[in-house]
Amino acid sequence: MATHTLTPTTCYHCGDDCTTQQYTFDNKDFCCAGCRGVYQVLSQSGLCNYYTYNDHPGANRARLDKRFEYLDEPGVVSDLIDYTDSTMTVVTLYIPYIHCSSCIWLLEQLHRINPAIYYSRIDFLKRQLNLRFKNEEISLREVVELLFDIGYEPLISLQDIVKKQSTGKKDNLVKKIAVAGFCFGNVMLLSFPEYFGLSATEENFRQVFGWLNILFSLPMVLYSGTGYFTSAWHNLRNKVLNIDFPLALGIAVLFLRTVIEILTHSGPGFADTLCGLVFFLLVGKFVQQKTYYHISFERDYRSFFPVAVQVIDEEGKEKPVPLSDLKVGQRIRIRHNEIIPADAILLKGEALIDFSFVTGESLPVSKTLGEVVYAGGRQTSEALELEVIKPVSQSYLTQLWNNEAFTRKQDNRMKSFNERVSKHFTIVLLIIAIGSFLFWLPTDWHRGLSALTAVLIVACPCALALSTPFTLSAALSVFDKNLFYLKNTTVVEQLARINTIVLDKTGTITTGGNKAVNIHAELTTLEKQAIYSLCNNSSHPLSRQICQALGSYPLLSLQNYVEVAGKGLSAFVNGHHIKIGSASYLSQNYIHFGPGTEVHIMIDEVYTGAFQFKQSLRTGLENIFSLKPQIKFYLLSGDQDHEREAMARFFDHDGYMHFGKSPQQKLDFIKSLQLADRKVMMIGDGLNDSGALKQSDLGVAITDDVNNFSPGSDAILDGRSLNKLPAFFRFAKDAVGIIHISFFISLTYNLIGLSYAVTGALSPLIAAILMPLSTATIISFTSIATHVAAKKRNLL
């Protein structure tokens, strides 16, 4: 009998703990056959340098499936690839496992594994791989399988196909900034002589410079600044006064006055102010875009659905069919770990379906033959045969997703401080401008006109427009560093206004994966060793947890090992018959030890006891309830209420806890809170919450793996940072405070400028100094203040 002593070793490939020593190769330990396989592929191609750039660079390969037949379907392929001709194909794949420099190195060396792939480039931040390959020598399916073999399975989902069609909206902001910078620089240079003064003999320069200034201002107004005009026009048509209106007005007035002054030889115009204004505005916009560029997560339910599904035809043959072509009455085969794409009747196979996406209940549900299985469940047991009864677009989940909460425009509910203030600002500005015009009109209409234009120029809310994006972008990157990823800047302001938090239970308050194990059995060391050896052979998550709970023992050899998927394990160890699993598997009397999942033990046909798995609370949970007096907390769970007591200490009384809610009921509950004038923040995970997440004022998806999950929410919170939530709230409030102060500063500058402007005696020099000075003050104030605030809240 071979007994090994288990010393804790880590997998050479992925760095996980090795629970067994079965997988060794080249004197290296691996945690599973998958990881060893990857190492073998790499070492055969002489690509082991992969391991020199990082320790354990690989991703764990233990539980992945290999189903890529659908990539042979021409219909699917043509939707996925970027370009193809008779010799080569270009494709861009999203690979979530890209995480370090070793990945870059390996994936860019693909040509050494297969020369038919002659070009591969990674975009690290987007986690995309751009490939070009000779399509006569290798097919897309083979390429994807090769990537799978080396541990980088691309995530190909319906999203990839649907998204293709919606692209094409691309603003060339960088180009606009380049043009603006070019003109701004030249105009500044050409305006210098004007400020220093020209002697009478050099009068003709003035005209030339003036003309050149007009020439350079033209692309500013006609190209770089057009966005402000169209936006202002759109808003006016919708009867909204936003900050773009005074900006557009300012740009127009600046340009007209410059042209008129130069043409009539009455002055030098404001060409440099104009160019500086547009340039700074565009830079502000760019900073804002850049900050949340890499955390764009417009992924919705489609990213969970597969591209194709295996359909069984009359002759019993399987054929992959694109999801969109799936029809009612077709028979489909769903294998282990695949998602059921449409409501269907179970025809064959043992269904054990994980509906955590739909209901939040983390325990797999078993279904009997003939029962309806709803879309969105993930099969966790053997392969199934199902008959589709509803087309994909009408199934249960899509119905929920098609709810109005999803189709509604996001912008309507978020009215930022900026928008509210700019409306009043614009009105006051117009009143002052017209007032000063009317004041001067009886005595000197010329002066009145110049006062009118000067007011519009000097009050042009450049600093005002910049303060919000700069503050919020800085705040966003602080959140980002603390693993709280916000969709855009308005979320920060929304966060500061929240007064009600609704929490989902499973996966939010409790973590699904790390459950505490209670052993309700008297076991001898030998029995423990036997159970350990038995469980070690199974990759089921519960078996692995039992192994962890028992500690490590030398492995014993097993005879007649049987694993019934979704039920339990049995084997003979040292002549003893060990059987562990669910109550129905043991087919004997058993003891129920209370709430939670139980795995029962039977040794030599005698019931010995059970392992009880308790869902553990997320660490740092107590912290968030420190917000309590100001913020009301609700619990909203899809689960049944068997953990009501455990939750009671967090929530004031039963009225704050709601169990057994369906996704639609969750959504309605949020709606009812909003009708009571609450600003609701919903924290949840799983697709079953996505309706509620969308409906709430601020939907936060909580996840332990940011790449793994991102429904249509406003923010993603990494589970590890849940305890920082109170700090996030305070910091969001700080950020809004900083915006208010910077508005005040910018208004002070405007007032100083206005006091010159209303007299009609605004010189271009003052405008040229005041404008960039206010911008610089605002930018430096906001960035320093946000930094200080973040430090104060311990977020930096």
Place this chain on the structure above:
Amino acid sequence: MSIIYFLIGCSILLALVFLGAFFWAQKHGQHDDLYTPSVRILLDDEPQEELKMMKVSF
């Protein structure tokens, strides 16, 4: 002083050349990915033998 017209012309022309070069780089995707190249440049074609030995022995 008329030379200044020529000089201004020259400077604008030069600036236009740079603007054109920027547009060219933009069009060819040189600003699409600003992070990966900075990592890629650190990856040697063949790391030194000692490094390899070190890893194997540990």
